[in-house]
Amino acid sequence: MTDNAPQTDKPAGKTIDANDRARLDQIFMQVILDVQAQAQQTQPAQASNLAAMFHKELVTDALQGCAMLIAGWNQGVIDEAGLTRSAKALRGLxxxxxxxxxxxxxxxxxA
Known part of the structure; x- marks a missing residue:
């Protein structure tokens, strides 16, 4: 049995035209790399195990959201779930x- 149905497993979000994606790839990646670097450089607000645990969770969420954004970008989509996840974590940081x-x-x- 073969499945010739079109793939519909793209993440939910805004579709980006292939030409725009090629033109804007460097800008997109600069933003993502900056987010990753700055999130990893943050420190917990307080010196306690609980603060460290919450901080680690926020950094992890920011990085996982970035990974989702990159995966979506490679499929021609701005992944809304990844964007929301990262932005929420960055505000928490x-x-x-x-x-x-x-x-x-x-x-x-x-633009």
Whole structure:
């Protein structure tokens, strides 16, 4: 039995045209790499095991959201779940400006 049905396993989010994706790939990756680097450089707000645990969880969420965004980008989509996950984690890490920069990826092809 063969399955010739079109693949519909793309993540939910805004579709990016292949030409736009090729043109904007470097900008997209610069934002993602900056988010990853800055999230990893943060420190827990307090010196306690509980604060360290929550901090690690937020950093992990930010990085996993970035991975989701990269996977979506490779499929021609701005992954909404990944974007939301990363932005929420960045705000939890007290990086609201970086979260806003990441959220502007929704309009990356509108410039």
């Amino acid at each position: 007290e990086l609201p400006e970086l979260a806003a920069r990441l959220e502007r990826l929704r309009q990356i092809d509108e």
